Amino acid sequence: MTASLIQPVLKIKKVTRLTLVCLSLLVIPHTLIRAALPAAPIVVSAKPDTNQIRIGEQFKITLKANVPTGVNVNFPLFPDTLNGIEIVSKSKIDxxxxxxxxxxxxxxxxxTTSFDSGYYAVEPFHFTSLNKETGLTDTFSTEAFLITVKTIDVDTTVAIKDIKPILTVPVTWQEILTxxxxxxLSIALIWFLIHLWKKRKKTDSPPQVKIPSRPPYELALEALKKTExxxxxxxGLYKQYHSNVSDILRQYxxxxxxxxxxxxxxxxxxxxxxRKxxxxxxxDKLASVLQTADLVKFAKLIPMADENEKAMSYAYDFVNSTRPVTQSDFNNKEVSS
Incomplete structure (x- = not known):
């Protein structure tokens, strides 16, 4: 019975070994073939869109780097000038x-461009690569190329032409309207500013005092009589009364x-x-009238009856005593004498 159990176990071991051998025969050649295949090459290039320009003309140099997946590439660092060729601008890397x-x-x-005539050899550009899987770095270079810069041809057999006269350009209706x-609009703006300035000047200027056609003392005496x-x-309008008397004297x-x-x-x-x-x-009489009026207006003083009468009497006295002497007064004085 023991022998009958051992035989199946031996058969299973043989089958397992056979399976492992078959798998090895399948995997090992595939691995060897993959290792033997060469990696995709890294290709770099630098090509101008033309090899011949005139002084000051611009041309493009296109740089390309084709790399397999898993490899990083670094473009070269460019100076401002490449052996007589000036770099005007650089595009972003697409x-x-x-x-x-x-x-x-x-x-x-x-x-790029050039401002000197001649032949200029543009040296190879160097790219560096980094394999992210292996960590290996490498350098790849482009091919050099030649740029010819020519001067502008001048026909020396033809005489130098005179300066052309100024070209007369006709005026259009659109220009006239503009x-x-x-x-x-300029005239309107100037008029508005002048008007505004005059208005402000008129507002800021002190009010003009009207010179009465009649003598001031006559008007003062007449106003005092009207107030009475x-x-x-x-x-009971004490404030108005004393304000009127004070204003009459001030106007006079x-x-x-x-x-x-x-x-x-x-x-x-x-x-x-x-000073007069x-x-x-x-x-003193003028001071009494003006000061009493100030007290009534601002301190709300209620003056006595005699103060009210004095204010009017003093006002009459001040006007009559200070009014200019007229020719009629002089004539009346002669008649009375």
Whole structure:
């Protein structure tokens, strides 16, 4: 019975060994074949779009690097000048990947020119690569090429031509309309600014004092008499009464002695009146009228009855004592004598 059990086990071991041998025969050749296949090559190039230019003309140099997947490539660092060829600008590096993703093409363009005639050899450009799987690096170079820079041909057999006269360009209706509108708008703007300036000047300027056609003292006496007839005191309108008397005297002073009494304070007005060398008694009467009016207006003083009467009496005295002497006054004085 033991022998019958051992025989199947031996058969299983033989089958397993046979399977392993078959698998090895399949895998090992595949690995060897894959290792034997060469990797996709790295191809770099640098080609100009032309090999011949005139001085100052621009041309392009196209750099390409085709690398297999899994490999990084570094483009060369370019100086400003390549042996007489100046680099004007550099484009960004474009990337084109193959449909099967087996390789990638990198493209960059250099816009270049030259300002000296002659033949210029552009040396090879060097690219470096890095295999990400193996970590190996390598360097690949492009082929050198020649650029011919020619001067501009000058025909020495032809005489130098004179400078052409200035070309007369006809004026279009659109130009006429444009300049007309600009002129009209400019004139309107200038007029508006002048009008605004005059208006502001008129507003800022002090009000002009009207010179009465009648003598100021006549107007003052007439106004005082009118204030008496209005009977403001009987109505209890003390403020209006004293304000009227004060304003009448201030207007009289302003029109008679060129003192801006309506805009000055009482102290300033009295100071100016002192310069006119009036009698002390007359100046004191004026001070009494003006100061009483200030107290009534600003301190809300209710004056006594005699103060009200004095204000009117003093006002009459001041006007009559300070008014200019007229020819009629002189004639009346002669008649009375």
């Amino acid at each position: 990337t084109i990947t193959a449909e099967d993703k087996s390789n990638t093409t990198y493209i960059q363009s250099l816009l 300049y007309s509108l600009i002129g009209i 007839q209005e009977k403001l005191l009987q109505q 002073i302003e029109h008679s002695y060129d003192i801006n009494a309506l805009e000055l304070t009482t102290d300033e007005t009295l100071d100016r009146i002192h 060398k009036f009698s002390v008694d007359i100046i």
